[in-house]
Amino acid sequence: MINYGIIGAGMMGQEHIRNIRLLGGVRIDAIMEPDAHMRARALNLAPEAAVVDAIPDMLARRQLDCLLIASPNHLHVPQLEEIARLRPLPLLVEKPLYTVEADTERLAALERSYPAPIWVAMEYRYMPPIALFLERAGAETGGIRMLTLREHRFPFLDKVGGWNRFNATSGGTLVEKCCHFFDLMRVATGAEAVRVMASGGQVVNFLDERYDDRVPDVWDSAYTIVDFDNGARAMLELCMFAEGSRYQEHLSAMGPSGKIEALVPGPTRFWNVNSGPAPVPRIVVSPRSPVSEQVLDVPVDPHLLEAGDHNGSTFYQHQKFLEVVRGRGKVEVSMSDGAKAVAIGLAAQKSAERGGAISL
Template sequence: MRNSDLDQKIIRYGIIGCGMMGQEHLRNIALLPGARVAAIYEPNELMANAAKAIAPNARLAMSIPDLLADDLDCLLVASPNHVHVDQLEEVARIRPLPVLMEKPLYTSPEQGARLEALRASYPAPVWVAMEYRYMPPIQTFLDEIERATGGVTMLTIREHRFPFLPKVGDWNRFNRNTGGTLVEKCCHFFDLMRLALKSDPVRVMASAGQAVNHLDEEYGGEVPDIWDTAYVIVDFASGARAMLELCMYAEGSRYQEELSAVGPAGKIEALVPGPGRFWPTHLGLPPVPQVIVSPRHPKGPQTVDIPVDPTLLAAGDHNGSTFYQHQRFLSVVRGAAETEVTLDDGAWAVRMGLAAQQSAVTGQAVTF
């Protein structure tokens, strides 16, 4: 089909996986002009019914081959982490459409090797869903980072948040399914580090573990092994350093994510609140995202509110970023733009997470 025809066509999505994150995608696709969900494959009956309630005109498919038999223009994959590579391989064999693939791209070194083979042969665009890039306060932070800092030498990302939520079959309670917390949750932040610093990592050091959450839970006779606390330090080829601080039992925080970048000219920060549905109503309205620029000369912090469209806030838990991500992905599907978050970006984020997991277990730095 010619690009001019795609410009006029309603883009038809096929969805693989419609749990909590998949349903957020459904709500955001519904807000996009020129797009609709045509078919959904979700093997869990409860989640399939919930997805059908959001997208009532979508067909419920019985399998991935059944889904791919529909008249589709692109796919969204939002299934559990450990099946992403299996499913992408299946799509590649049957009908390789443009794909928006939820993070993390894969969960183990063995899957990483299989992904490399796919990357060399997959004929359509694959966009890795790193939503944090598209949160309005973080976008502003990234847009202004060079001007504010004069070139970043130190980058800090802090996430103080709620514990992992329940998922279908409790798959997210075990490292074998998630890749580990520093892959599952923190690949977003490793992606932001590479993006902000415009450099690749050379060494990772981490201290992490399970301190508070899930210790009194049991599934099939197993206690969860997913971590809830971590410090990770990353050295980059550019000479810059970055640090991640994660705490998953700090849901009482005013802001969920706090980013800070410093360089010879000054400092810039982004303050990002967590999902509005978790904000205590007795405290009034949730906090508004902010960006703060603190030059060295003349001294004086400058704070700017970065409000997010309430409609987008209501559609998901990621400060509108899911909607903005889909806008850009649709431009790729229509042939009007290039993929912004590539398979290489997604693979680096997982490599960094796996290296951090290894460093925390062994007590040794991991080099690339």
């Protein structure tokens, strides 16, 4: 039996709990969540869990085998450091790994010295249609030369205290939301970013909201172009006031041999059933010769769709992380991977604010 400690049990923490409980041979041993409402909801999902008020109390529980950090973004680095000082256990930490450039050296020191596995939660890699896209992209394109990622989705959901409404606590939209896509760019191209140029801003969402006289400043739309060291180019188009879209994510990779696309619907719970059945994820392959198109449905287990908003990816990620905890697997998303995705996002935020390209 593997015992989990949950640090942060808000909306995303609860999705993790639901998926952990699907694994078998595991239990939630303790939950640390300061918000009473979210804590109560988490305990409904894991009534066996003890409630702790601080990380030292969590780590004093000797039966713990591993940790999940799903707290607000700006807390990740200090919490990692506290765990490293007191009792470094295998852990899965939610993205983004960090939110400000000043934290890069702190994380580098942690990566060098932390004696247990750390997995950064880049769930999008494990969505079944995106996983198949990544698996087949090289062969179908003959080597990716152009990559376009589009996300047309709903606005940021309500989080405790509105922390995701502000750049200071979220890291900014191109970090908080888009580090997923910059990670996918790195994985798909097999290369590292060298230059970033972006344009973005807050044009529709949250303009009339107030939090103790603070006005939300997180962006809701952007374009980002990334050049890679192997000559590939990638572009992200983000719109967070387009929840009417049939597919939330649309990935396209092009190369000398052809094109491959992945079409990913948004969370099933947001689909308007009056408009018909929810869309099924798809892969579309379009070779240049002979000119043709192959469409492949990639359905996701309905039980996994009910357990979260990420097309089953949270479950598949936890399956692999559990193998690492049991000593039978390897970390697939390292601290270095998480840090590089954030670095691209921070460069994109800076580019959009200042104008012009940012070299990495």
